[in-house]
Amino acid sequence: xxxxxxxxxxxxxxxxxxxxxxxxxxxxxxxxxxxxxxxxxxxxxxxxxxxxxxxxxxxxxxxxxxxxxxxxxxxxxxxxxxxxxxxxxxxxxxxxxxxxxxxxxxxxxxxxxxxxxxxxxxxxxxxxxxxx
Amino acid sequence: xxxxxxxxxxxxxxxxxxxxxxxxxxxxxxxxxxxxxxxxxxxxxxxxxxxxxxxxxxxxxxxxxxxxxxxxxxxxxxxxxxxxxxxxxxxxxxxxxxxxxxxxxxxxxxxxxxxxxxxxxxxxxxxxxxxx
DNA sequence: ATGATATCAGTAACGATTACTGATATTGAA
DNA sequence: TTCAATATCAGTAATCGTTACTGATATCAT
Numbered sequence: 001x002x003x004x005x006x007x008x009x010x011x012x013x014x015x016x017x018x019x020x021x022x023x024x025x026x027x028x029x030x031x032x033x034x035x036x037x038x039x040x041x042x043x044x045x046x047x048x049x050x051x052x053x054x055x056x057x058x059x060x061x062x063x064x065x066x067x068x069x070x071x072x073x074x075x076x077x078x079x080x081x082x083x084x085x086x087x088x089x090x091x092x093x094x095x096x097x098x099x100x101x102x103x104x105x106x107x108x109x110x111x112x113x114x115x116x117x118x119x120x121x122x123x124x125x126x127x128x129x130x131x132x
Numbered sequence: 133x134x135x136x137x138x139x140x141x142x143x144x145x146x147x148x149x150x151x152x153x154x155x156x157x158x159x160x161x162x163x164x165x166x167x168x169x170x171x172x173x174x175x176x177x178x179x180x181x182x183x184x185x186x187x188x189x190x191x192x193x194x195x196x197x198x199x200x201x202x203x204x205x206x207x208x209x210x211x212x213x214x215x216x217x218x219x220x221x222x223x224x225x226x227x228x229x230x231x232x233x234x235x236x237x238x239x240x241x242x243x244x245x246x247x248x249x250x251x252x253x254x255x256x257x258x259x260x261x262x263x264x
Numbered sequence: 265a266t267g268a269t270a271t272c273a274g275t276a277a278c279g280a281t282t283a284c285t286g287a288t289a290t291t292g293a294a
Numbered sequence: 295t296t297c298a299a300t301a302t303c304a305g306t307a308a309t310c311g312t313t314a315c316t317g318a319t320a321t322c323a324t
Binding site for chain 1: 300301302303304305306311312
């Protein structure tokens with residue numbers, strides 16, 4: 001049961017996310033989608049982001065800054081978080097899937113996967129540091 | 133300035149954390165420390181956990197469950213999070229520091245470190261699954 | 265001892281997120 | 295094309311973890 005019905009709002013949210021590579025938060029999605037549909041509710045944005053994430057159509061990123069970020073790119077890849085400006089940036093790097101096996105070696109449970117994010121200063125912020 | 137003064141409350145919190153290996157949350161610290169000092173305030177627990185973390189005496193773990201966990205073991209090690217019961221468990225595994233270098237290869241910022249946690253079913257929960 | 269001030273207990277405020285409400289939109293079937 | 299069933303909506307209230315404020319208390323160098 002609980003068949004999923006089509007909704008304009010959900011399509012707008014998904015389309016917006018696909019147009020962005022900077023992993024927006026729910027609030028940023030809300031502010032942007034509202035320019036097309038000024039009546040949309042913040043609750044609707046949250047509900048649909050959760051729904052899309054549960055369906056596997058988008059990814060929810062918890063990078064430790066207290067706010068959830070969302071990514072329309074569900075392919076396996078890693079993220080960098082700038083501790084100065086808060087930017088969340090895609091990393092192009094070889095797979096490190098092997099670490100899951102490493103972790104499972106001496107562990108008596110079942111390891112399903114891992115979450116990794118890298119932090120430091122992004123290109124822009126690192127440049128500003130040098131100048132000062 | 134802002135010299136740090138000794139406080140019984142902070143000592144109690146640190147001592148409690150050191151007695152535990154299960155990475156308690158602020159609320160659990162509060163409930164336990166309150167058995168020794170029923171007058172202690174939740175705000176005091178939060179303030180001192182943050183203070184201790186800032187001083188590097190404990191580690192703050194953000195494992196993605198919406199609640200901060202704290203660890204008195206500041207040595208480098210990794211954590212497993214059970215997606216069923218929420219337990220946070222130490223992992224004994226070889227260092228994977230190398231992944232920071234991997235990530236920095238094609239990146240134009242400065243990578244300072246990484247955060248990784250593994251998730252799945254812990255020993256107890258995995259056992260229950262088989263039975264059912 | 266005592267003055268300066270870091271810390272406290274208690275409580276109010278905060279921000280992100282979730283839950284509730286009656287109204288609206290979508291859908292499969294008549 | 296209607297229609298009934300119900301998923302979704304907009305709007306708003308409530309929740310939850312955490313932080314900030316307050317006047318009182320504890321610590322510590324002098």
